[in-house]
Amino acid sequence: MGVWLFSVIGLxxxxxxxxxxxxxxxxxxxxxxxxxxxGIRQHDxxxxxxxxxxxxxxxxxVNYKLEKGEERVFVEPYIRGCVCNKKPCIxxxxxxxxxxxxxxxxxxxxxxxxxxxxxxxxxxxxxxxxEKITLDDHFAFVNDRPCNRVYLASNYNVTITQRxxxxxxxxxxxxxxYCLKASLNKETNISTLDLAMCFTNQDKLETRYTILPxxxxxxxxxxxxxxxxxxxxxxxxxxxxxxxxCYLIGLIIGYTAMALVQLNGMNxxxxxxxKSVGYLIYFSFLSAFLWLSVISFDLWWxxxxxxGFLVFSEKMRFTLYMIYAWGLSSLLTFTxxxxxxxxxxxxxxxxxxxxxxxxxxxxVASQFVFFYMPLCIICTINIIFFLLTALKIRKVQQDLKxxxxxxxxxxxxxxxxxxxxxxxLYLRLFIVMGVTWSMEGISFLISENSDFFxxxxxxxxxxxxxxxxxxxxxxxxxxxxxxxxxxxxGKATTSGSVATNSTSATYAPSNIVLNQISCPNEKSKxxx
Numbered sequence: 046m047g048v049w050l051f052s053v054i055g056l057x058x059x060x061x062x063x064x065x066x067x068x069x070x071x072x073x074x075x076x077x078x079x080x081x082x083x084g085i086r087q088h089d090x091x092x093x094x095x096x097x098x099x100x101x102x103x104x105x106x107v108n109y110k111l112e113k114g115e116e117r118v119f120v121e122p123y124i125r126g127c128v129c130n131k132k133p134c135i136x137x138x139x140x141x142x143x144x145x146x147x148x149x150x151x152x153x154x155x156x157x158x159x160x161x162x163x164x165x166x167x168x169x170x171x172x173x174x175x176e177k178i179t180l181d182d183h184f185a186f187v188n189d190r191p192c193n194r195v196y197l198a199s200n201y202n203v204t205i206t207q208r209x210x211x212x213x214x215x216x217x218x219x220x221x222x223y224c225l226k227a228s229l230n231k232e233t234n235i236s237t238l239d240l241a242m243c244f245t246n247q248d249k250l251e252t253r254y255t256i257l258p259x260x261x262x263x264x265x266x267x268x269x270x271x272x273x274x275x276x277x278x279x280x281x282x283x284x285x286x287x288x289x290x291c292y293l294i295g296l297i298i299g300y301t302a303m304a305l306v307q308l309n310g311m312n313x314x315x316x317x318x319x320k321s322v323g324y325l326i327y328f329s330f331l332s333a334f335l336w337l338s339v340i341s342f343d344l345w346w347x348x349x350x351x352x353g354f355l356v357f358s359e360k361m362r363f364t365l366y367m368i369y370a371w372g373l374s375s376l377l378t379f380t381x382x383x384x385x386x387x388x389x390x391x392x393x394x395x396x397x398x399x400x401x402x403x404x405x406x407x408x409v410a411s412q413f414v415f416f417y418m419p420l421c422i423i424c425t426i427n428i429i430f431f432l433l434t435a436l437k438i439r440k441v442q443q444d445l446k447x448x449x450x451x452x453x454x455x456x457x458x459x460x461x462x463x464x465x466x467x468x469x470l471y472l473r474l475f476i477v478m479g480v481t482w483s484m485e486g487i488s489f490l491i492s493e494n495s496d497f498f499x500x501x502x503x504x505x506x507x508x509x510x511x512x513x514x515x516x517x518x519x520x521x522x523x524x525x526x527x528x529x530x531x532x533x534x535g536k537a538t539t540s541g542s543v544a545t546n547s548t549s550a551t552y553a554p555s556n557i558v559l560n561q562i563s564c565p566n567e568k569s570k571x572x573x
Contacts, residue, residue: 072102073127075111076221077134079187081126092126097185099126111189129220132185133209138224138241140188145226161227164238166203169212175204184209191221192243194310197407203238211240218242230392257506258304264509268297271513278525284359288340288366289516295333300509302326306403314403323398327405327416328378334423335370341430348437381415 071078081104084094092099104126109117128134139145139155142162168178180186184205198213203225210217226239272293275281303326314322343362357365381396396415397406405411504511516522 071105071107071125071127073130074221075125076136076187076189076191077127077129078104078125079128079185080123081128082123084124084126092124094126097126097128097131099128099131103127103130128185128187129209133183133207134187134220135180135184135205135209136191136220136224137186137188138190138226141186143227144229144236158229160229160234160236164225164227164236166205166238169204169206171207180205183207187220188224191224194244195224195241196244196310197226197402198240198242201240203240211242213240213242257502258307260503260506261300261304264300264507265297267509267513268293268300271509271517272297274517274522274526278522278529280525281522284343284363285340287363288336288343291367291370292333292336292340293512295329295331295336296508296512299326299329299333300506302329303404309403316399319403320399322403323405324378324382326403327381327398328374330416331377331419332370332374334420335374336366338423338427338430339366339370341427341434345430345434345437348434377419 079094081092081094081099084092084099086092087098090101092104104124106122106124108122109119112118139161142157143155144158144161145155162181164180165177166180167175168183169175201213204212206212206217209220211220211223222243224241226241228237228239229235230237272290275286275290302322306322306326343366346362381398384390384394385396385398393408394410394414395406397408397411398404400406405416
């Protein structure tokens with residue numbers, strides 16, 4: 046038995062002359078090594094690869110790879126050499142000689158190109174002096190993805206220390222925590238390097254990209270609940286209620302899609318799906334803000350004093366509002382699509398949906414011009430209409446004091462109070478939406494990661510909760526929900542308790558309840 050076992054082991058060893066190397070651990074960290082299988086073996090068993098000699102104690106044969114820095118995948122045995130023990134290392138997202146394909150998400154989409162070499166960057170020495178160098182002359186390259194999730198540092202000029210660390214925001218980042226994304230500008234034929242960094246437990250951006258998507262997903266059920274309440278209660282399905290529903294539909298689609306994009310990080314997404322999701326996010330958020338501007342305009346319209354100016358029915362007004370909000374957001378989305386599709390448009394001013402992320406590419410010329418600037422314009426229009434409405438409210442209050450008839454005064458006062466409550470409610474919504482989105486635009490422009498901007502971002506993502514509190518947990522809405530509940534379940538109880546009575550006695554109480562729910566009093570029929 047023992048002879049047979051030793052024979053099997055011997056055959057296994059002889060089947061691969063280097064099989065014994067599999068029993069050895071790498072003499073360095075995996076991320077500090079590269080594949081040198083294609084190197085030239087020297088007479089002393091050292092291996093020459095890309096001009097670097099690896100002695101016997103600086104390489105070994107392994108049968109696995111680490112995907113995204115942590116997932117071990119078993120493969121055919123190959124040789125890895127500890128290049129970072131021989132020379133300072135810089136990590137590239139793609140192997141040397143390849144460019145990251147900026148039209149496709151996922152670092153595994155690297156395309157070979159003859160220009161993918163001779164990269165330059167700023168080198169900073171111990172005296173904080175910088176000089177422009179060619180990286181090939183000073184550093185070795187490693188190219189395995191260092192971690193599962195990375196984020197791109199926008200508008201950053203790559204600065205490297207003599208040890209191959211990245212100098213970023215007064216911190217040094219080792220090559221195990223970043224990779225440089227090499228891209229080629231097809232118009233100028235100039236290569237660029239962008240910094241992609243791993244999230245760390247101390248990184249504030251980890252909260253921005255990890256916790257904030259969950260904040261958006263937390264908002265989704267609250268927005269859904271608000272939508273259901275407004276659909277189920279006829280009293281809330283007036284013009285303002287319909288506009289609010291359209292606003293919430295845009296918000297819930299935008300939040301869901303954006304959260305999924307951020308949770309996916311830099312992982313691969315099919316280009317068609319990625320671009321489609323990007324245009325959907327763009328359209329939904331624009332339409333949400335445009336519906337908010339519709340609401341601010343309609344509030345002003347309700348307080349107008351010139352009744353003969355452009356008098357439209359409620360149905361006609363809602364139709365015009367839909368044409369404005371959804372039509373304009375569709376037009377802007379189509380414009381972005383056309384700009385992305387025209388080869389003659391300069392790369393620097395293209396929106397770049399699907400370039401590096403499933404949304405607008407992360408440059409000032411893209412995200413600010415095509416997203417934050419339209420939002421700022423819409424917010425400015427909203428502010429104007431809210432100010433005009435506030436002035437109208439003050440004038441109406443003064444006019445009401447001049448009405449001498451008690452009955453007429455009470456009728457006008459009741460409608461005025463209703464419209465004033467609506468104004469206050471939507472003003473709060475605008476403040477919540479406008480301020481938080483404005484702060485996000487400012488933080489994007491100045492690349493600020495302070496706690497203040499992080500707080501406004503969190504408030505931005507949980508707006509669904511705030512909307513639910515503002516529009517559902519109101520005393521009037523809660524009362525209507527209770528009446529609706531009693532109308533639905535009270536009807537069944539009443540029917541069962543008086544089953545022996547006549548038909549008219551059975552259904553009359555329910556009819557009364559339902560009439561009260563649909564319109565609490567005769568005077569409010571026109572508005573409820």
